[in-house]
Amino acid sequence: MKNILTGEDIQQAREQGKKEVIFDEKTIVTDIAKEAARRFDIQLVKKEAAPKTATVAEKREPQRATRPPSRASSGGLSREEVMEWKKEFPILDSIIHVGNCSQSPQSKRVRQAIEQYMESWLSIGMDWEYWIEGVIEAKNEFARLINADPVEVAVSTSVSEATSSIASSINWRQEPRKRVITTEAEFPTVNYVWLAHQKYGCKVDFIPVRNGKLELEDYDRLVDEETKMVSTTHVYYQNGFKQDVKAIADIVHSKGSLLLLDDYQSSGTHPIDVREMDIDLLTTGNLKYLLGIPGIAFIYCKKELLEQFKPSVTGWFGQENPFDFHIRYLDYAQGARRFETGTPPVIAAFAANEGMRIINEVGPQRIKEHIEKLSEKALNLGSELGLNVISPFDVTRKGPTTAIQVAEDQDSHHVEEEMKKKNIIVSARGEAVRVAPHFFTLEEEIETVMHELARVLNE
Ligand SMILES: Cc1ncc(COP(=O)(O)O)c(C=O)c1O
Numbered sequence: 388m389k390n391i392l393t394g395e396d397i398q399q400a401r402e403q404g405k406k407e408v409i410f411d412e413k414t415i416v417t418d419i420a421k422e423a424a425r426r427f428d429i430q431l432v433k434k435e436a437a438p439k440t441a442t443v444a445e446k447r448e449p450q451r452a453t454r455p456p457s458r459a460s461s462g463g464l465s466r467e468e469v470m471e472w473k474k475e476f477p478i479l480d481s482i483i484h485v486g487n488c489s490q491s492p493q494s495k496r497v498r499q500a501i502e503q504y505m506e507s508w509l510s511i512g513m514d515w516e517y518w519i520e521g522v523i524e525a526k527n528e529f530a531r532l533i534n535a536d537p538v539e540v541a542v543s544t545s546v547s548e549a550t551s552s553i554a555s556s557i558n559w560r561q562e563p564r565k566r567v568i569t570t571e572a573e574f575p576t577v578n579y580v581w582l583a584h585q586k587y588g589c590k591v592d593f594i595p596v597r598n599g600k601l602e603l604e605d606y607d608r609l610v611d612e613e614t615k616m617v618s619t620t621h622v623y624y625q626n627g628f629k630q631d632v633k634a635i636a637d638i639v640h641s642k643g644s645l646l647l648l649d650d651y652q653s654s655g656t657h658p659i660d661v662r663e664m665d666i667d668l669l670t671t672g673n674l675k676y677l678l679g680i681p682g683i684a685f686i687y688c689k690k691e692l693l694e695q696f697k698p699s700v701t702g703w704f705g706q707e708n709p710f711d712f713h714i715r716y717l718d719y720a721q722g723a724r725r726f727e728t729g730t731p732p733v734i735a736a737f738a739a740n741e742g743m744r745i746i747n748e749v750g751p752q753r754i755k756e757h758i759e760k761l762s763e764k765a766l767n768l769g770s771e772l773g774l775n776v777i778s779p780f781d782v783t784r785k786g787p788t789t790a791i792q793v794a795e796d797q798d799s800h801h802v803e804e805e806m807k808k809k810n811i812i813v814s815a816r817g818e819a820v821r822v823a824p825h826f827f828t829l830e831e832e833i834e835t836v837m838h839e840l841a842r843v844l845n846e
Contacts, residue, residue, distance in 0.1 A: 392431075394708055397423035407432050413492060418643055422538060422721050431730045439666035443500045463757025466747070472749070472827045483832045486812040487821035488624065488652060488788050491678045491742075497841070501680075501743035504734050518733040525740035528628040529685045532743055533669065534660040536723035539693075541686040542731050546651055549670040549686045549701070550618070552726040553647060557615060559587035564615035564644070567707060570594040570601050572623040577649055579619060583743030596618070599626045599777055605749045606638045615646040622652035624780045625816060627762075627823075629653065636665040645692070655785050656825075657755030661687055668692075673735070676787070676825060678742030682735035702728035754826045761824045764833045765789040772841040777819060790819040805843045811836055
């Protein structure tokens, strides 16, 4: 039998005047229970079980594929490791997949996680505790990935919805700081959200893209004492340009403003430490480098800031106790869960959890080193082959994407289709074709991709 310690249990313990609640290894302690225990000053004490018995979550965990050989000392993944990891992604047998800026390939483990949900739905019918626990586990895994406290993490369904939740949390009529500074390098959906809030009094300004980059000087020039929020992307979706987040945070904070980072093109490709980078709010989704599927996104919000946010985009899962069923007032959750809305995307959370586990297992630092090697190869070869490379040439200032601009009379989507015929997945966006590898890509595959791309573009 599963054992779950819920907020209600803590409430009961409080009513009984208890100062501690003891639970065993098999017990899953929900976020609500943890929050309630903190609030009522009740200690949660884990009883050590002598012989190790698997928790329900462990029993139901997908079978792990054989682990890759031990880590190389530095410089990303060894060839043997990449070959071992490739076995986890069946499509990589026959395809070179460098379209990860759009959608990563399916892994066996993510597929198994989805099947576990399907199996529970099929055989148990209604298994909400298990399903919701899957969502909580995904939030915990995400917290691990960005070095946050799980209480600082909320689940959402897309970066658009996540940004809307945040934007709707500010009372624009009463807020003395009316400006939001966003950038021309945002994925447009983020700017649409801010522009839609102009009707409530929010004023939107844009940091320009200059030579494919955003300049720190422009942050310093445009962010002022009227600025409530700076909403910016970590990595430019079009050309892979990567920003110095800590430097931006310093500027933004010196003006008394907040920093919201769209990390979608970066999550899963290098280490993120929200504390070290001093990020106030962060959004991201899972279908790109985090190896998941559409339908899920996450919000991080710094603990100290949570209380000021009261989203109008809300719902019962954003309330302190969704199961109180009060109908006449709002009672926002204490933690970042206040940004949540309705029934969470369970199936996508099962997939997301497993995808992020893989990333945490491989290690974001090693993925970053691996990707930098691949970037160097793509940039140099692209130039040698005479391709119009529009990405930064400093590999430390770019994410995985190396973008090639197509000629005026060429259509990037046609190029994507032609490459598919050669069993290569690239991603077209606007006038560019993006080559976006991951930790399972080999250097020699980048060579093949660039040569084939040159062939298609010169046809
Ligand atoms: C940086 C970035 N942000 C946001 C999005 C889209 O987010 P969503 O569709 O989850 O709203 C994308 C999609 O490609 C993106 O690259």
